[in-house]
Amino acid sequence: MSAPPYSYSYIFKYIIIGDMGVGKSCLLHQFTEKKFMSDCPHTIGVEFGTRIIDVCGQKIKLQIWDTAGQERFRAVTRSYYRGAAGALMVYDTTRRTTYNHLSSWLTDTRNLTNPSTVIFLIGNKSDLKDQRDVAYEEAKQFADENGLMFVEASAKTGDNVEEAFVETAKKIFQCIQDGRLDLNATESGVQHKPSQPGRQTLTDQSPKPSCSC
Amino acid sequence: MSTMDYSELFPKIQAKFKFTAGENIVSIYEVVLLEGWVKTSRILSLIENCGSYGFFVFNVFRGSAGISDILIDYAFPVNNEFKIDVVSEDADISVTVTFRKVKLLFEMMTSEKTKSFISELHKISEISAEKENSLDFAWLSKYVNEATYGRSAEDNSQNSEVNGQLEDLPTGSELMVPRHSIARGTTPIAGRESAVRYQMTLKEKDYTYTQSIRIFVGTWNVNGQPPTVSLSDWLSVDPDPPDIYAIGFQELDLSKEAFLFNDSPREEEWLGAVILSLHPKGKYSKVSLVRLVGMMLIVFVREQHVAYIRNVATDTVGTGIMGKLGNKGGVAVRFDIHNTSLCFVNAHLAAHVEEYERRNQDYRDICSRISFPKFLPPKTIKDHDQVYWFGDLNYRITELDAPTVKRLIETNSYDAILVYDQLKQNFKAERVFEKYKEGRILFKPTYKYDTGSDEWDSSEKNRAPAWCDRVLWKGDKIKQICYRSHAELKISDHKPVSALFDSEIRVIDAIKYRKIHEEVMKKLDRLENEFLPQVMVDTTEIIFDKVHFLEAQSKDLIIANTGQVPVQFEFIKKLDDSSYCKDWLHIEPYMGFIMPGEKCDVKLEIYVDKRSACELNSSEDNKLYDILVLHLEGGKDIFITVTGTYVYSCFGMSLDLLSRINVPIREITKAELRNLEKNNDYRQSDPYAIPKEIWFLVDHLYRNGMKQHHLFEQPGLHAEVLLIRDWLDLGVPEHLRILCHC
Numbered sequence: 035m036s037a038p039p040y041s042y043s044y045i046f047k048y049i050i051i052g053d054m055g056v057g058k059s060c061l062l063h064q065f066t067e068k069k070f071m072s073d074c075p076h077t078i079g080v081e082f083g084t085r086i087i088d089v090c091g092q093k094i095k096l097q098i099w100d101t102a103g104q105e106r107f108r109a110v111t112r113s114y115y116r117g118a119a120g121a122l123m124v125y126d127t128t129r130r131t132t133y134n135h136l137s138s139w140l141t142d143t144r145n146l147t148n149p150s151t152v153i154f155l156i157g158n159k160s161d162l163k164d165q166r167d168v169a170y171e172e173a174k175q176f177a178d179e180n181g182l183m184f185v186e187a188s189a190k191t192g193d194n195v196e197e198a199f200v201e202t203a204k205k206i207f208q209c210i211q212d213g214r215l216d217l218n219a220t221e222s223g224v225q226h227k228p229s230q231p232g233r234q235t236l237t238d239q240s241p242k243p244s245c246s247c
Numbered sequence: 248m249s250t251m252d253y254s255e256l257f258p259k260i261q262a263k264f265k266f267t268a269g270e271n272i273v274s275i276y277e278v279v280l281l282e283g284w285v286k287t288s289r290i291l292s293l294i295e296n297c298g299s300y301g302f303f304v305f306n307v308f309r310g311s312a313g314i315s316d317i318l319i320d321y322a323f324p325v326n327n328e329f330k331i332d333v334v335s336e337d338a339d340i341s342v343t344v345t346f347r348k349v350k351l352l353f354e355m356m357t358s359e360k361t362k363s364f365i366s367e368l369h370k371i372s373e374i375s376a377e378k379e380n381s382l383d384f385a386w387l388s389k390y391v392n393e394a395t396y397g398r399s400a401e402d403n404s405q406n407s408e409v410n411g412q413l414e415d416l417p418t419g420s421e422l423m424v425p426r427h428s429i430a431r432g433t434t435p436i437a438g439r440e441s442a443v444r445y446q447m448t449l450k451e452k453d454y455t456y457t458q459s460i461r462i463f464v465g466t467w468n469v470n471g472q473p474p475t476v477s478l479s480d481w482l483s484v485d486p487d488p489p490d491i492y493a494i495g496f497q498e499l500d501l502s503k504e505a506f507l508f509n510d511s512p513r514e515e516e517w518l519g520a521v522i523l524s525l526h527p528k529g530k531y532s533k534v535s536l537v538r539l540v541g542m543m544l545i546v547f548v549r550e551q552h553v554a555y556i557r558n559v560a561t562d563t564v565g566t567g568i569m570g571k572l573g574n575k576g577g578v579a580v581r582f583d584i585h586n587t588s589l590c591f592v593n594a595h596l597a598a599h600v601e602e603y604e605r606r607n608q609d610y611r612d613i614c615s616r617i618s619f620p621k622f623l624p625p626k627t628i629k630d631h632d633q634v635y636w637f638g639d640l641n642y643r644i645t646e647l648d649a650p651t652v653k654r655l656i657e658t659n660s661y662d663a664i665l666v667y668d669q670l671k672q673n674f675k676a677e678r679v680f681e682k683y684k685e686g687r688i689l690f691k692p693t694y695k696y697d698t699g700s701d702e703w704d705s706s707e708k709n710r711a712p713a714w715c716d717r718v719l720w721k722g723d724k725i726k727q728i729c730y731r732s733h734a735e736l737k738i739s740d741h742k743p744v745s746a747l748f749d750s751e752i753r754v755i756d757a758i759k760y761r762k763i764h765e766e767v768m769k770k771l772d773r774l775e776n777e778f779l780p781q782v783m784v785d786t787t788e789i790i791f792d793k794v795h796f797l798e799a800q801s802k803d804l805i806i807a808n809t810g811q812v813p814v815q816f817e818f819i820k821k822l823d824d825s826s827y828c829k830d831w832l833h834i835e836p837y838m839g840f841i842m843p844g845e846k847c848d849v850k851l852e853i854y855v856d857k858r859s860a861c862e863l864n865s866s867e868d869n870k871l872y873d874i875l876v877l878h879l880e881g882g883k884d885i886f887i888t889v890t891g892t893y894v895y896s897c898f899g900m901s902l903d904l905l906s907r908i909n910v911p912i913r914e915i916t917k918a919e920l921r922n923l924e925k926n927n928d929y930r931q932s933d934p935y936a937i938p939k940e941i942w943f944l945v946d947h948l949y950r951n952g953m954k955q956h957h958l959f960e961q962p963g964l965h966a967e968v969l970l971i972r973d974w975l976d977l978g979v980p981e982h983l984r985i986l987c988h989c
């Protein structure tokens with residue numbers, strides 16, 4: 035008997051990026067567990083979460099990689115961008131610096147993913163209204179100028195969290211249907227048949243010549 | 248899944264369990280058992296002994312050399328407590344097998360073989376349920392004792408009376424997920440779709456509520472007459488419009504054409520007449536119309552319910568001439584309204600006063616032959632929550648002569664006559680319509696009248712009037728509101744009959760459904776995330792303080808498996824790196840396997856030798872720094888930061904640089920070194936011809952080492968090498984009294 039073990043038709047790989055403490059892990063947790071973690075330790079590495087959602091009648095399995103935001107890990111986390119179909123770029127609406135760093139995150143994303151990768155900007159912690167440090171309009175304008183999708187969300191209340199993940203998937207799905215996203219490309223971040231996550235190395239291409247001393 | 252070699256299995260099962268003579272393995276079939284979300288392979292088998300059947304679930308273990316062991320998971324007697332239901336049949340067929348409190352869910356591939364296996368099981372369980380008392384299951388007991396779960400399931404049922412909490416076990420079946428088999432990597436997480444469906448059926452009560460709908464059931468033998476009158480006096484005599492109409496006709500068309508070709512213009516005529524006479528306060532849609540010769544059944548539903556009607560199906564059965572033709576028999580319509588399944592059967596059973604046995608047989612034939620093959624296995628009449636059975640059932644009054652009956656009718660003493668009603672009699676004797684109900688009859692017999700009148704049949708036969716036309720029902724939560732005949736309609740020798748029911752149906756509460764569905768999905772997601780490998784490390788920062796050239800230091804990193812599944816970890820390369828760690832670091836083991844609850848000590852050894860010293864010397868500061876990526880196969884990555892301060896040394900420096908430094912290397916700062924490297928020499932404009940360190944070494948050898956045997960042939964003692972290193976770097980040669988092994 036060869037029943038498919040999973041009944042979904044696509045796997046989308048997502049990465050979540052942004053400065054430390056902006057709430058990336060909380061967003062992931064809220065999305066997968068519908069719970070808020072009030073004291074979430076810094077992510078030292080890359081966390082992994084999965085959830086199946088329904089998009090346009092299709093079951094889609096999201097494989098979400100939540101990266102460490104600390105600057106010192108920046109070089110390492112760059113390894114994880116490759117092959118992402120969606121990138122959730124997060125800043126903290128109560129800390130302007132995290133917003134100011136967006137252009138550098140965006141540069142990384144553009145350089146390290148392929149052109150069809152859907153980038154979704156999330157202004158997190160929208161529940162902390164009186165601590166707002168970045169105006170909605172300003173971020174919206176930034177998003178528009180750079181062709182990003184955008185919402186303000188709260189990992190605490192769950193507000194707009196589902197939307198951000200699902201809208202990203204819808205956009206990716208649209209790209210597949212329009213033929214803008216080539217499923218056969220190895221780094222599309224979309225798999226049509228289910229498989230387990232797992233790699234041997236972060237560099238799945240032949241190693242580039244590295245400097246020797 | 249590998250396809251099972253049954254021929255290998257058969258003798259093995261036989262050998263292991265020593266089925267005695269008389270115990271036959273009837274059939275054997277490989278399936279997938281779903282427990283919670285987990286799929287495992289099982290072998291189902293039916294074993295027969297003197298007409299009684301046992302249902303066995305075998306767990307077959309396989310080694311490299313084929314089958315290594317076979318255990319009995321369950322051994323159920325196939326009796327009236329045993330039930331098999333097909334829950335769904337999409338890509339795979341899901342079947343539940345229930346015995347007492349144990350409910351097992353199996354998944355089977357859609358194939359002819361599966362179908363025949365299921366229908367065989369069905370047949371046997373039906374036959375067995377019928378002859379319950381005569382079956383002896385004693386032979387099974389020894390296998391039940393061997394069964395891994397069979398017995399404990401019975402124990403559970405006793406416990407549950409003591410401990411109410413255990414009652415919840417079946418619904419909480421995800422608690423019993425055999426994590427170990429997942430852990431072994433042998434079982435994929437169960438098919439999500441079927442797991443969700445199964446969980447949703449278990450929780451049906453939580454997201455449905457009941458709603459009462461009014462059903463009008465009508466039956467009329469029209470004796471081949473065309474509809475020349477309005478039917479309103481039959482179909483819309485009540486103040487409120489019913490939700491559903493099920494209207495049955497018999498002898499719609501007595502022509503040869505109808506009989507031979509099942510083709511009749513009457514169908515359209517009567518349908519039109521019916522539509523004109525439906526309750527004026529309701530708007531109706533036709534759900535279905537089915538006709539076999541003269542038997543026709545039409546079902547209408549009020550428009551507001553149309554959206555909730557699904558799986559409409561019809562079937563017809565002829566039990567007439569030669570037991571097959573359509574002059575007698577039954578026609579049926581089934582459908583689901585909301586979450587309740589309904590079946591309407593319009594029958595015309597065998598005629599003639601003395602033929603009640605024939606009528607009973609017709610009933611049984613219709614029961615067994617009506618089937619809706621769009622389901623798998625095909626649903627039959629009994630597979631419905633509610634059944635309404637009506638028609639010209641043709642049962643008569645015997646043992647009373649016509650005048651007596653007519654006299655009793657005059658005084659409305661119907662009960663006195665009904666004692667002699669064949670249907671009542673056969674029903675009482677449980678020879679027909681088992682489990683059906685009929686309302687009290689408070690109306691005159693409906694047969695036989697002189698056409699066009701309310702007068703009893705005046706032909707010379709002079710038969711006793713009878714209640715040929717009846718309405719019965721089966722199912723819970725059905726209340727009959729009225730049961731009556733309609734004398735106003737005189738075009739036939741029968742009077743039409745109707746009954747009204749208030750029937751409770753289960754309606755899905757969309758909000759609750761969504762909530763529960765979401766809960767189920769969430770649970771599944773959580774489970775999937777739980778089964779991701781999880782570890783804890785005792786630290787993510789490994790700090791070495793002073794690291795000297797050629798001096799090894801090590802620290803331990805403890806990786807503990809805190810998850811549910813075995814973890815395979817490996818330190819992996821980062822983008823663009825050629826190795827998973829820097830030259831000066833050594834990780835042992837750099838990959839491994841940890842069982843849940845266990846841990847692994849990883850030794851990180853730092854050792855700067857001539858290969859790495861060079862690079863370290865020219866680095867910005869004295870920091871040893873590396874970020875390791877600890878990857879869990881199929882899961883997350885953890886970054887381990889390794890830091891240390893390198894105490895720089897003349898080893899690994901360029902000779903050019905050394906020749907421009909006139910003090911021990913440790914006496915100048917890293918910044919000064921930087922400057923020197925950039926050729927900004929300010930300490931000495933005139934470099935040495937050779938670095939002083941080399942001069943010291945050669946000088947020392949010249950003075951002390953010339954008499955040393957095998958000079959340069961033996962490696963230096965490590966401790967001495969370190970002393971020499973410090974002597975050169977710090978500049979304290981006077982105190983050194985060392986041998987010359989280098």
Ligand SMILES: Nc1nc2c(ncn2[C@@H]2O[C@H](COP(=O)(O)OP(=O)(O)OP(=O)(O)O)[C@@H](O)[C@H]2O)c(=O)[nH]1
Pocket residue numbers: 052053054055056057058059060061071072073074075076077078101102103104158159160161162187188189190191
């Ligand atoms: N009020 C509020 N607090 C939040 C919200 N999201 C996250 N936090 C808090 O912000 C802190 C940081 O959240 P994390 O999810 O750990 O941040 P992160 O982006 O994953 O950080 P790194 O893992 O270091 O990159 C935690 O203490 C959270 O409780 C939010 O929407 N509202």
Ligand SMILES: [Mg+2]
Pocket residue numbers: 058059060075076077100101102103
């Ligand atoms: Mg985090």
